[in-house]
Amino acid sequence: xxxxxxxxRLYLVTNEAACMGRDLxxxxxxxxxxxxxxxxxREKKLSDVLFLEKALRIKEVLTKYxxxxxxxxxxxVAKQSGADGIHVGNxxxxxxxxKESWAACGIIGYSIEDEKQLQSPDAEVSDYLALSPVFSTxxxxxxxxxxxxxxxxxxxxxxRKPLVAIGSMNEQNAFxxxxxxxxxxxxxxxxxxxxxxxxxxxxxxxxxxKAL
Numbered sequence: 001x002x003x004x005x006x007x008x009r010l011y012l013v014t015n016e017a018a019c020m021g022r023d024l025x026x027x028x029x030x031x032x033x034x035x036x037x038x039x040x041x042r043e044k045k046l047s048d049v050l051f052l053e054k055a056l057r058i059k060e061v062l063t064k065y066x067x068x069x070x071x072x073x074x075x076x077v078a079k080q081s082g083a084d085g086i087h088v089g090n091x092x093x094x095x096x097x098x099k100e101s102w103a104a105c106g107i108i109g110y111s112i113e114d115e116k117q118l119q120s121p122d123a124e125v126s127d128y129l130a131l132s133p134v135f136s137t138x139x140x141x142x143x144x145x146x147x148x149x150x151x152x153x154x155x156x157x158x159x160r161k162p163l164v165a166i167g168s169m170n171e172q173n174a175f176x177x178x179x180x181x182x183x184x185x186x187x188x189x190x191x192x193x194x195x196x197x198x199x200x201x202x203x204x205x206x207x208x209x210k211a212l
Contacts, residue, residue, distance in 0.1 A: 006107070006128050006162040008038040009208050009210060010201065011186040013072075013166070014058070015042070018192035024054075025061050027197045032065045034201025036191070038184070040087055040109075042072035055081035078102070087130070107125065109164065109184040113145050118158055129188065131155060133167020134177060137188075147178045155179025168173065171203045178211035 012031050019027045028039060039062055043051045055069065055077055062069050068084035071077050072091040078085070085107025086098060095150045110117075110126035117123055131147045145151070152165060165177045167187035174185055186206060194200030 003162045008184050010205050011038040011184050011190045012036045013040045013042050013186050015188045015192045029061050030198040031191050031201045034198040035205030036201050038068055040070040049076045052080050064160045095126045099125050128162040128164050130164040130166050134165045135168035137168045152180040152182055174204050174207035175211045178208050
């Protein structure tokens with residue numbers, strides 16, 4: 001199913017540490033050439049000013065390819081960088097508050113760690129819901145639920161919102177997760193750690209397209 005406001009299939013969440021010393025912009029550009037069509041910058045430890053500098057540098061690359069930029073949980077950086085959207089979780093600023101304070105926000109993503117969140121006003125105003133994590137992952141240590149494939153199938157029956165699957169997504173499970181009902185895969189290590197990020201993205205994208 002293609003959602004007119006969320007047609008994305010392969011979503012890169014950046015992790016500079018996983019790039020093994022390579023320039024983050026180079027890794028992102030290679031991933032886009034391989035099929036990534038949405039990029040989120042996640043920086044929990046940088047100051048706002050350094051986060052903004054990084055966002056603006058990455059945005060230059062993304063603009064060239066018309067790929068939207070999503071900022072993780074920093075409304076100030078999202079606004080200042082002219083990002084296309086923001087992604088938040090349970091302990092972050094809420095989607096409702098984002099709507100109220102950032103009229104120009106294009107895309108709001110919201111992580112769902114508990115089925116009850118589906119009924120919340122925050123889920124209602126969000127443009128996509130991220131099931132986090134589908135499989136346990138070292139990049140997210142503070143999670144409540146490991147959804148697994150049964151969880152993806154179950155949530156797919158309960159909502160028509162676009163579903164993004166995150167958490168140990170890789171070439172081996174990509175087909176199954178999309179087949180279970182996810183619309184898009186969010187990937188960190190499978191691309192950032194890959195010796196060739198472009199080939200890694202191509203292989204993931206091929207599995208996604210096969211499942212669709």
